[in-house]
Amino acid sequence: MPIGAPSSSHPTTGSQDQSNYGGPLAVVTTLFFMWGFLTCLNDILVPHLKSIFDLNYARVMLVQFAFFGAYFLFSIPSAKIIDAVGYQRSMVMGLLTMGVGAFLFVPAASVPSYPLFLVALIVLAAGITCLQVAANPYVTVLGKPETASSRLNLTQAFNSLGTFLAPFFGGMLILSAAPMTVSEIRALAPDALQAYRLHEAATVKLPYVGLGIALVLLAVVIGMFKLPKIPQAQHKVGEKVNDSIWKHPNVIFGAIGIFVYVGAEVSIGSFLVNYFTQPEIGGLTEKVAASFVAFYWGGAMVGRFIGSGLLQKVRTGNLLGVCAVCAGALVTISMLSTGHFAMWSIILVGFFNSIMFPSIFTLGVAELGPLTGDGSGLLIMAIVGGALIPLAQGAIADKIGIHHAFFLPVICYLYILFFALSGSKPNSERRA
Numbered sequence: 001m002p003i004g005a006p007s008s009s010h011p012t013t014g015s016q017d018q019s020n021y022g023g024p025l026a027v028v029t030t031l032f033f034m035w036g037f038l039t040c041l042n043d044i045l046v047p048h049l050k051s052i053f054d055l056n057y058a059r060v061m062l063v064q065f066a067f068f069g070a071y072f073l074f075s076i077p078s079a080k081i082i083d084a085v086g087y088q089r090s091m092v093m094g095l096l097t098m099g100v101g102a103f104l105f106v107p108a109a110s111v112p113s114y115p116l117f118l119v120a121l122i123v124l125a126a127g128i129t130c131l132q133v134a135a136n137p138y139v140t141v142l143g144k145p146e147t148a149s150s151r152l153n154l155t156q157a158f159n160s161l162g163t164f165l166a167p168f169f170g171g172m173l174i175l176s177a178a179p180m181t182v183s184e185i186r187a188l189a190p191d192a193l194q195a196y197r198l199h200e201a202a203t204v205k206l207p208y209v210g211l212g213i214a215l216v217l218l219a220v221v222i223g224m225f226k227l228p229k230i231p232q233a234q235h236k237v238g239e240k241v242n243d244s245i246w247k248h249p250n251v252i253f254g255a256i257g258i259f260v261y262v263g264a265e266v267s268i269g270s271f272l273v274n275y276f277t278q279p280e281i282g283g284l285t286e287k288v289a290a291s292f293v294a295f296y297w298g299g300a301m302v303g304r305f306i307g308s309g310l311l312q313k314v315r316t317g318n319l320l321g322v323c324a325v326c327a328g329a330l331v332t333i334s335m336l337s338t339g340h341f342a343m344w345s346i347i348l349v350g351f352f353n354s355i356m357f358p359s360i361f362t363l364g365v366a367e368l369g370p371l372t373g374d375g376s377g378l379l380i381m382a383i384v385g386g387a388l389i390p391l392a393q394g395a396i397a398d399k400i401g402i403h404h405a406f407f408l409p410v411i412c413y414l415y416i417l418f419f420a421l422s423g424s425k426p427n428s429e430r431r432a
Contacts, residue, residue, distance in 0.1 A: 021142050021143050021228065024142060024225075024227050024228055025139065025142060025143075025151070025155070027221075027222065027225050027227065028091075028135055028138060028139060028142075028155065028227070029154075029155045029158045030158075030218065031091060031095070031131055031135050031218075031222070032135065032155045032156060032158050032159035032162070033158045033159060033161055033162040034095075034098075034162065034214070034215065034218065035098075035128045035131055035132065035159065035162070036158070036159035036160060036161070036162030036163045036166075037162030037163065037165060037166045037169075037211075038098070038102075038124065038128065038162075038166075038211065039067075039128065039162075039163065039166075040162065040163035040164075040166035040167065040170075040269070040297055041166045041169075041170050041174075041207075042063055042064060042067055042121070042270070043166075043167060043170075043269045043270055043272065043273065043290075043293055044166070044167060044170030044171060044174050044175060044273075044290055044293075045063055045117075045170075045174070045204070046060055046061075046063050046064070046270050046273070046274075047060075047175070047273045047274060047286050047290075048174055048175055048200070048203075048204075049063060049114060049117060050274075051180070051185070051200070051286075052112065052196075052197050052200045052201055053114045053197070054185055054186065055114075056394075056398055057271075057274075057394035057395075057397045057398050057402070058391065058394040058395045058398055059394075060394070061270065061390045061391045061393070061394035062118060062391070063117075063118070063121060063270075064266055064270055064386055064387055064390040064391065065387040065388070065390070065391045066118040066119075066121045066122050066125070066387070067121045067122070067124070067125045067386070067387065068125065068262065068266065068383055068384055068385070068386030068387035068388075068390075069122070069125075069384055069387040069388075070121075070122045070125035070126050070128075070129055071125065071129050071132075071380055071381055071382075071383035071384050071386070071387075072381050072383075072384035072387070073126070074125075074126045074129040074130065075129055075133055075377045075378070075380040075381030075383075076377045076378075076381060078090065078094075078129055078130040078132075078133035078134070078377060078380070079133055079373050079374050079376060079377025079378075080377075081093065081130065082133065082134055082373045082376075082377075083373060086229065087134045087135075087137075087138045087227070087229075088222065088223075088227045088229075089223075090130055090131075090133070090134040091130075091131055091134050091135060091222050092219050092222050092223045093127075093130055094127045094128065094129070094130030094131030094132075094134065095127065095131065095215050095216070095218055095219035095222065096127070096215070096216065096219050097123065097124075097126055097127030097130060098124055098127030098128055098131070098215045099127070099212045099213075099215035099216045099219065100123055100127070100212075101120055101121070101122075101123035101124025101125070101126070101127055102120075102124060102208045102209070102211045102212030102215060103208070103209065103212040104116070104119065104120035104123055104124075105117070105120050105204050105205065105208035105209075106205050106208070106209060108120050108201075108204075109201040109202055109203075109204050109205050110198075110201075110202075110205075112197050112198060112201035127215075129380060129383075132380045132383070133373070133376050133377050133380045134376075135155075136152065136358075136361055136376055136379075136380070137365055137372045137373060137375075137376040139151055139152050139155050140152055140361070140362055140365060140372075141372065142228070147312060148362050149311045149316045149358065149359055149362040149363075150308050150309075150311040150312045151308075152358035152361065152362055153304050153307045153308040153311055153354075153355055153358045153359070154304070154305070154308040155358075156304050156357060156358045157301055157304035157305045157308060157354075159304075160297060160298070160300040160301030160303075160304050160354065161301050163297035163300065163301070164294050164297045164298040164300075164301050165294070166294075166297070167290050167291065167293040167294040167297065168290075168291060168294055169207065170207070170290065171287055171290030171291055173203060173206065173207045174203045174204055174207060175203075175286055175287050175290055180196065244371070245368065245371050245374050245375045245378060248367065248368060248371075248375070248426065249423070249425075250363060250364055250366055250367075250423065250424055250425060250426045251364050251365070251368070251375045251378060251379070253364075253419050253423030253424065254360055254361070254363060254364025254365075254379055254419065254423070254424065255364065255378050255379050255381070255382040256382065256415065256419070256423075257360040257364070257382075257415065257416055257419040257423070257424075258357070258360055258361065258364070258379050258380075258382035258383060258385065259382040259383075259384065259385035260385055260389070260411075260412035260413075260415045260416060261353075261356045261357060261360060261385070261412065261416055262357070262382070262383045262385045262386040262389075263385030263386055263388065263389025263390065263408075263409075263412055264327075264353075264389065264408075264409035264412035264413060265353050265356075265357075265386070266385075266386035266389070266390050267389050267390040267393045267406075267408060267409050268296070268331070268346060268349060268406070268409055269293065269296060269297070270390050271390075271393070271397070271402055271405075271406075272289070272292070272293045272296060272346070272347075273286055273289045273290055273293060274289075274402060275346070275402055275403070276288075276289035276292055276293075276343060277289050278402065278403065280338045280339070280403070281338060281339065281342050281343055281403070282339075282340065282343050292343070292347065295347050295350070296346070296347045296349070296350035297350055298350070299347065299348060299349075299350030299351035299353075299354065300350045300351065300353050300354040301354070302351060302354070303323075303350070303351045303352065303353070303354025303355060304354045304355060304358070306354075307319065307354055307355035307359075311355070311359070316359045316362060316363055316424075317359075317363065317420045317421065317424050318420070319355060319359070320355065320356065320359045320360070320363075320416065320419070320420035320424075321417055321420035321421050323352040323353070323354070323355055323356060324352075324356070324413045324414075324416040324417040324420060325413075325417060326352040327349050327352040327353060327356075327409075327413045328409075328410045328413035328414060328417075330345050330346065330348050330349045330352070331345075331346060331349055331406050331409050331410050331413070332410055333345045334346040334349075334406065335403065335404055335406050335407065342403075346406070356416060359420075360379075360416070360419065360424075361376075361379055363419075363424040363426075364379050364424075365379065366426045367426045389408060389409075389412065392408060393405050393406075393408045393409075396408065
């Protein structure tokens with residue numbers, strides 16, 4: 001980045017060593033792809049389990065509640081694990097835990113049992129939590145501080161590649177080509193209903209076993225690779241630090257920003273299949289609708305690649321504010337319209353969601369130094385918004401319909417605008 005160019009983010013603690021971090025960055029980027037892929041498969045599980053177990057919108061959103069609720073439970077413990085064993089070993093532990101969670105889908109489908117599916121999702125998410133707490137700050141400090149936001153957006157673009165591919169993969173292997181209607185399912189005799197559930201639930205076994213094996217193999221590769229240590233961004237156990245994350249307002253406002261951003265993104269993604277099947281919106285089958293969900297996540301992928309370049313020239317807060325306004329406006333347009341115009345309006349939101357998570361995260365951990373791991377734990381814990389906000393939107397959809405329940409994400413984008421313009425300022429700027 002040339003001297004005098006606008007900073008892409010507020011300074012973060014990073015290594016001043018000008019070593020080539022391309023290799024380590026490429027290795028860590030594979031982790032972003034994997035957890036993006038697995039997270040987005042939930043958007044396929046939601047309509048699939050809704051049909052199998054005859055669930056309303058609020059109950060089926062327990063899928064996202066269980067998955068993203070794990071972030072709240074395991075984020076701070078994950079930060080302590082980083083302090084104890086370092087970033088690399090924490091990544092390996094996260095991958096192995098994810099593998100266990102993926103394998104648990106086999107007994108859940110064999111019963112089949114909705115509560116067991118939720119348990120498998122919690123274990124899977126516990127591993128992803130550990131991975132996120134370690135990998136996100138690791139990328140921000142793996143190189144020049146002034147390009148941290150650009151770097152994290154680039155790795156998050158591969159996370160979005162995973163979310164783009166998952167709906168195709170999940171729709172092809174998990175969703176039935178001709179699922180029974182709710183009335184047909186309710187008309188089945190108990191034995192026939194159990195047989196139907198066993199048949200439909202079994203479709204998740206092969207995909208998740210394959211993913212479990214891939215996760216274990218990736219854990220072995222990461223464990224063997226020599227990743228550079230970043231001691232200045234790690235709080236060693238027993239070491240006293242004369243500072244606290246609570247003295248950095250950008251961390252607190254950033255945590256709220258992550259909460260509402262993930263809540264909005266997941267709420268929209270979770271309801272898209274059901275939204276597109278509505279007669280007044282798309283009138284599509286679930287299988288066809290799943291392929292359109294990929295465009296929502298694909299937009300985020302494209303936006304992150306573009307954003308990675310833009311953030312080397314534009315201040316992170318400014319670009320974040322523009323994206324928040326555009327995303328909120330598009331959701332509003334979708335609520336006020338019908339047909340394909342409503343469909344594509346909400347699909348396009350994915351493009352403007354693109355830079356939000358990495359930008360909020362980078363601004364949130366700015367100037368934390370050895371507290372970077374602790375700040376990351378707090379920010380990742382805020383991903384619990386993906387559990388609570390979709391659940392709330394599900395309850396609203398049961399009351400007023402799915403079409404107009406999207407007003408909740410609009411409120412979330414308004415907060416992100418506030419964070420971009422004011423809440424993201426670190427202490428150095430607040431004192432200036």
